[in-house]
Amino acid sequence: MEEKPFKCEVCNKSFSCSSHFLVHQRTHTGEKPFTCDVCNKSFSQSVTLRVHQRIHTGEKPFTCKMCGKSFTQLSSLQVHQSIHTGENPFKCEFCDKAFPTSTRLLEHQSIHTGEKPFTCRVCEKSFSRSSHFRAHQRIHTGEKPFTCEVCKKSFSRSSTLHEHQRLHTGEKPFKCEVCNKGFAQFPGLVSHRRIHTGEKKTFTCDVCNKEFEQLWGMLDHRRIHTAGNTRKRFKCELCDKCFLTSTKLLRHQMIHTGDKPFRCDVCKMTFNRCSNLLSHQRIHTGEKPFTCEVCDKSFSLSSSLRIHQRIHTGEKPFKCEVCDKSFADPSTLHHHKGLHPGEKTFTCEVCDKSYSESLTLRRHLRTHTGEKPFKCDFCKKAFNQSSHLLSHQRIHTGEKPYTCEVCKKSFSWSLNLRVHRRIHTGEKPFTCEVCNKSYSESSNLRKHQRIHTREKPFTCEVCDKSFSWSLSLRRHQRVHTGEKPFTCEVCDKSFTESSTLRKHQRVHTGEKSFECEVKGDSNHINNHNQ
Structure with missing residues (x-):
């Protein structure tokens, strides 16, 4: 029996050669002394580095004699050759399944041993x-x-x-056998098949047992439970915020350094993330690579697709802790939470206003400090809340993730969708307390109330005349500026108001909109002629 004098103190594994023992120890120490000159990736063994370098050089020294295909590693060639020979010399003792390499056999046997x-x-x-x-x-x-x-x-x-x-x-390689519709991913085909079979397979959350028709819906939901439980090892030295990976930490640190290494070739705008640059470039290309597999609607951002998909699934993963009401996106939940009074233990030292959450207080403090830490990569406009930034960015991306179920019209903001739905429902929730007239929008109610209050908040800077509505002020200002924006296409005569232009156009059309109801009286006709 071969003597193995070199014993690992960590795992008690023994080796006959000191060099093998030293290489083994690196599995415990994590030492990787061999570094690639091209990409700086490190390895624990020199042979692994040599194999890796073939990625950069394109070298494939191991060639199959039967078909001429080349490989970077001998083991890959040996596995490939079994295609031609059909040889699988390594047999499993448990199930008699055979494999071309001992490595494949060992991996397979772990199914039986559970190792x-x-x-x-x-x-x-x-x-x-x-x-x-x-x-x-x-x-x-x-x-x-x-x-x-x-x-x-x-x-x-x-x-x-x-x-x-x-x-x-x-490419959509996964085809439905019934209707021949193609899908880019197999899970999309599986979900689609249920339309034909009527099957309702569900995916259950292992934390709260909530069921979902789509796997991605369940995975998206499960983040609610796991959000606070994951270990975050990489800490920012400037603000103490922690991250799961070193890459996410480096990305975050650009907020402090202001570094924006990614530049758009079209408009020269710079970004701190490659993903933000790619999203921005879709403004120029019009590309919308994220497509809903249910209704084929496309989006330029994957986040907008996820929000949209909840229309089909009915999923509302964001739940209010006070009343258990659920919402499809976090911004709507945050807006809803403000309706509950609750205990307000966090007080602003500047204005004594109180809040039920420390996060809400921090947001409020920015109104006093003027701090706006969330900056738009497109136009440099800054915001004091991340949700406001996300809403603003849709102006640049043209994204409209909120779709009306009745007429399929899309909107950039959930509030605009809620207001639009009232056209279909006829709902007018805003009622005047004086005359009981109702409106579908609160802004229209406020305008109406000025009839009763005689409030005139819009004042002309030239003559100090006041008006109830901003539109009336703009019309009045044309008296001072001489502006006549409404022009007749027939004779080029201009007017300060659209209504005056319409009256004038009757001169050319011969239209007489108002007909006298008194007919046949000669004296009355003579009065008209006068």
């Missing part, structure tokens, strides 16, 4: 396959080695890159 030898040091999650373990580690490191050649977006898994590339190619 998960690959453990993450960050979250202690275990895996039966090294490939799954490596993919998992990218959650913590933020590494995204697979990059799209079209839009430069990066992904942590090659499979996710393949799915993404179908946005550019338009």
